[in-house]
Amino acid sequence: MAEPPVTDRMATDPRTGGSVAVGTKPGDLQPADVRASDLAIGIDFGGSGIKGAVVDVRSGKVVGNRLRFPTPQPSMPSDVVGVVEELVRRLVGPWDPNEGDAFPVGVGIPAAIRNGVTLTAANIDPGWIGYPAERDLGLATGRTVAVGNDADVAGVAEIRFGAGRYQRGLVFVLTIGTGVGTALFIDGRIVPNTELGHLELKGRDAEELVAESARARLGLGWREWAAGFDAYLHELERLFWPDLFILGGGASKRADNYLQFLTVETPIALATFRNNAGIVGAALVAQERRAQVAALAARGPLP
Numbered sequence: 001m002a003e004p005p006v007t008d009r010m011a012t013d014p015r016t017g018g019s020v021a022v023g024t025k026p027g028d029l030q031p032a033d034v035r036a037s038d039l040a041i042g043i044d045f046g047g048s049g050i051k052g053a054v055v056d057v058r059s060g061k062v063v064g065n066r067l068r069f070p071t072p073q074p075s076m077p078s079d080v081v082g083v084v085e086e087l088v089r090r091l092v093g094p095w096d097p098n099e100g101d102a103f104p105v106g107v108g109i110p111a112a113i114r115n116g117v118t119l120t121a122a123n124i125d126p127g128w129i130g131y132p133a134e135r136d137l138g139l140a141t142g143r144t145v146a147v148g149n150d151a152d153v154a155g156v157a158e159i160r161f162g163a164g165r166y167q168r169g170l171v172f173v174l175t176i177g178t179g180v181g182t183a184l185f186i187d188g189r190i191v192p193n194t195e196l197g198h199l200e201l202k203g204r205d206a207e208e209l210v211a212e213s214a215r216a217r218l219g220l221g222w223r224e225w226a227a228g229f230d231a232y233l234h235e236l237e238r239l240f241w242p243d244l245f246i247l248g249g250g251a252s253k254r255a256d257n258y259l260q261f262l263t264v265e266t267p268i269a270l271a272t273f274r275n276n277a278g279i280v281g282a283a284l285v286a287q288e289r290r291a292q293v294a295a296l297a298a299r300g301p302l303p
């Protein structure tokens with residue numbers, strides 16, 4: 001197997017002229033540590049960046065470089081698919097291409113998704129409404145592709161390997177960033193597409209008040225922002241009686257600023273993966289899809 005380059009540097013994307021962050025973090029694995037059949041690619045499509053990495057699905061760890069492209073503006077499906085295609089090409093590039101169905105691709109998208117079709121577009125181009133994302137990404141990359149809601153896939157990473165590991169009962173994973181994403185798990189099984197960032201709060205879409213982007217847009221201090229976020233958590237608590245809230249997304253990195261203002265009774269944990277959950281979870285979802293496809297192929301045609 002060829003060795004992928006492992007470096008820390010900024011590169012320039014020759015296609016868009018945009019910057020591409022290339023780097024590894026402490027705890028990442030190196031190619032010599034893994035088996036190719038355990039690898040999948042995870043891609044996280046966010047408001048400002050589209051990030052991706054190769055992930056070892058047995059450990060939930062990133063292998064080698066993470067890449068990031070700026071999200072095209074507007075974020076039209078065809079442009080985003082082009083960026084994902086390029087990311088996948090670069091991530092797979094250094095490896096031996098003759099590895100069977102190595103490198104299935106998982107993509108987390110900030111939308112409700114059913115049967116591979118994106119159904120909403122709260123913070124992305126309206127062209128995503130009714131878009132056959134899984135089909136088109138599969139055609140563009142030539143690989144097994146699984147798409148999922150970005151918060152759902154981030155939640156999968158936290159439940160499998162992170163703060164929700166071994167947690168039974170009802171768990172919410174919340175991603176607080178450009179938007180507010182929610183992932184609901186019952187005894188480790190996901191109830192997809194909950195979209196509770198759009199609950200009504202004080203007569204408004206909750207996301208408009210409690211997203212991290214809202215803090216800057218409304219010019220709120222941490223205490224003021226936390227009051228709104230706390231009211232939001234109380235609403236979830238009142239309606240669902242969860243056993244645990246896991247806080248992820250950009251705001252989880254600055255939890256020191258607001259945790260002391262949260263008054264819900266439900267225990268709160270910080271996402272272990274922080275901003276990496278989306279990449280790792282997407283890779284896990286891709287691996288599940290690869291297993292399903294293999295099982296179907298092994299079963300052969302129905303009688």
Ligand code: BGC
Binds near residue numbers: 149152182
């Ligand atoms: C979208 C969700 C997404 C969340 C976080 C919301 O605006 O409706 O689908 O999970 O943002 O990105």
